[in-house]
Amino acid sequence: MLTNWKKYSTFIDDVNILTKLILGIALFFYAIFIHQFDFMLYLTIIMFLYLIIMSGVRWLPLLIVIVITLFFGLTSSLFMIFYGEGSETIFKFGIIHITEESFLRGIHVTMRTLVISFYGMVIPFTSQIIYVFYSFMQHLKVKPKIAYAFMASIRMIPLMFSSFMQLRQALKMRYAVIDKSNRKGLKWIHHLLIPTLSQSIRKSHRLAVAMEAKGFTNGKRTFYYKVPFTKNDLYFILMTIALVAVAYLLNIYLPITHISDIR
Known part of the structure; x- marks a missing residue:
């Protein structure tokens, strides 16, 4: 189904799935420790552009996926927004108490979710199922x-x-x-x-x-499909580092909200 959504291919389609997964996990843990609001804001924008350009997916299915991601990203932060703590009250009704601090923290959580989602969605859009399992067998020694x-x-x-x-x-x-x-x-x-x-x-x-x-056992096999690590993996690693670095530099030299610590 995902192949029917593709409009064009990029070099990420040739990157080993293990490289994509490892970088995705690394970005997940890195995003947890980002507390600068502007840094996360710029990183969200950059990852959004990265998804649009590098996924190679047609506009309609991509738009549907983005809307669903935005919906779940916003709903994941509603508890923090509605019942957070802070001194600058924006809205209060019953048990609902929205403050400026809780609103910003909720938006920060939403952006953190979007960063991981936008980066992670490129992985299934640029990977074939058959190569995923061949890579696991050849490099992770999965039976x-x-x-x-x-x-x-x-x-x-x-x-x-x-x-x-x-x-x-x-x-x-x-x-x-x-x-x-x-x-x-x-x-x-x-x-x-x-x-x-x-x-x-x-x-x-x-x-x-x-x-x-047919003999699909745990014995040693010869593979028709080879899934090696290539120079495209190195390019992908450098590109991911560059995306994060650009967001960090924009946070330093072109801050928007000047919020240094959202905690």
Whole structure:
């Protein structure tokens, strides 16, 4: 599905998935210790531009993903905004008490979430599932039996969705001759859920038997796909460091709010 969203490719598509994951985790822990409001603000803007330019995704699906991310980013900070502490009151009604300090802290938490989300969304947009598990097997020494099982299970998700849609269409035809009392509420859910689960279990069992017969064990294997570390990994590391460095320099030389510590 993600490949259908792609409009163009960048060098990040050729970066090893392990490099992307390690840098994403490193950025997550680094962002936790950023307490300068302007630094986080600039970093959010830069990561937003990074997502738009480097993901290579079409505008409509990218816009949908960004809107969803903004929604969850804002909702994650509402508790801190509504029930925070501070001396400069902006709004107060009942137990809701919004202060200038709590509002800024909430926005800071939102921006922290957006930074990680914008940077992290580029990873699935620029990675292929098959290379993820091959990289794990070749560099992290994940057992082939486990890696191929996960790879096969992910490949089965579209099949499950297709079976669900076919069952739904079939039920529409059957319901034309069935009394309404037998196709409402929990009965409708049972008519969809139980056949879908039973089909998935049968397909999973057949797949497991086929993999066992084909020799998908934990023994040593030769790989058709090689997933090495290349110069693109180095470029990606340098680019990530440069993005953070630019945000830090803008925070120093072009501050917006002049808030040095948001804690």
